[in-house]
Amino acid sequence: MKLINIRKARPGDILSYNIMTETGQIMLRDGMVLSSDYIKKIKYMGINYIYIKDELLEDIAPINPELVKLKAEVVKSFNNMYNRVQNEDLSQIEGINNNVRSLVDFIVSSKDINLVYLSDLKTFDNYTFIHSLNTSLTALFIGKHMGFSRESLVEITLGSLLHDIGKTKIPKAILNKTGKLSSEEFEVMKKHPLHGHDVIFRMPSVSPMARMISLQHHERLDGTGYPNGLLDNEITMYSKIAALSDVYDALSNNRVYRNALPTDEAYDIIVKNTGIYFDPKVVEVFKREFSVYPIGTQVEVTGGMIGYVVKQNRGEQRRPVIRLAYNAIGEKLAYPIELDLKAIDGIKVEKAVV
Ligand SMILES: [Fe+2]
Structure with a gap:
């Protein structure tokens, strides 16, 4: 595919x-x-x-059916929970804990999982759910490769899933506004981390460290974040992981006020802000483990040939294994040629053709 x-x-x-x-x-x-x-x-x-x-x-299958099923279960229980929180009902969140645990178990025991595109779960009105799921999966993925224990990964995943739960307390007119927020509206919006922390505080089965993610996910290393303008050493590592995951997913998706950036541009923005907004240790793992060109993506390589990504090379974002299909003037090749760009000097992926 x-x-x-x-x-x-x-x-x-x-x-x-x-x-x-x-x-x-x-x-x-x-x-x-x-x-x-x-x-x-x-x-x-x-x-x-x-x-x-x-x-x-035909031989390429980047989607893992078990992961699709686990994601669907997490989104379903998160959706239920979100609606209950909106109605001030904070009971029965154990279901989501169990689903998060299954997801963590699956990711911890899997190799070579392609996490980048999650477009199998969408409806027009569920940005918050999908964004929360993507953020938690990315955070889990980074946390795994930073060497966190299984219990820590459950906290990171659950906390990241709930990071924007405070938005249930933001008026819909502000939340869904298509134009730019006024400075007054933005001040209201900037309160969602505080609301989130208050909501989760009333959920005894969510640990204080997981809860801290909702409060700190908009804090930045240089103190320019909100709501408290914290500095590097005042922000927990869990929150730093969630912050990067949140921004990467937000940049890579359509929002009411702008179109999605290609994943390679979103990746470059993250990397450019290393040490300014994002913790270098988190960025290092993100750079090493993440694939900006998911399997199945059509890409242009140096010289103008077009092909498809068929395998990732760890730590080599722009040098995956590709199957070339078209020459530089757009003619289809008689036979596709498979190239491992890691082994070839001077040729790399220049851009995704999407
Ligand atoms: Fe947020």
Whole structure:
């Protein structure tokens, strides 16, 4: 399967995975032939990228079905919980704890999991749920590679999932405003970490360290963050991991006020702010373990040839294994050529063609 931007989808393309809602229902099924109406619907739902079948990439399956199932369960229980918090009901959050634990167990025991694109779980109105899930998965992934214990990873994952729970206390008119927030509105918005901390304080099964993530996820190393303008050594490592994960996912997705950045541009913004906003130790792991060009992405390499990413090389963001399919003037090659860019000097991925 290959990963394409929804703008490039054409009637007749065949979907190669299930697109699910946040309640775990299958909305569009693997194998479905896309019509222009379906493509419109997917765009309307805010899905940027989809996986479709491609004969060149029949052997490539970047989506792990077990992970899809675990993510769906976490989003479902988070969705229930979010609605209950909005109604001031803070009981029964144990379900989410169990789901987070299963997710942590799965990620801890898996190798080579492709976490970057999570576009299998979308509806038009669930940005907060998907963003929270992506942030917690990214934080879990980074935490795992920083060597945290399983119990710490549960705290990091749960705390990151709940990082924006304080937004339940922000008026919808501000939360969903399409234009720029006024300075008064922004001041209201900046209170969501404090609200989040208050809400989680009333959930005894969430540890103080996990709770701290909601309070500190907008703090920055140089003191320019909010709500307390904390400095580097005043911010917990859990919160630093969640902060980077939050920003990376927010940049890589459409928001009401701007379009998504390509993942490589989002990656560059994070790296540029090492030591200013983000902790160097967290960025180092992010750089080493994260793949900015997910498997199945079409990319242009040095010299203008076009191919697809088929395997990641750890720590070599722009040097994955690629399957070249088109020459520099856009002609299809008679046979695809597989190249490990790590082993070839002078050729790297220049950009994603999405
Ligand atoms: Fe936030």
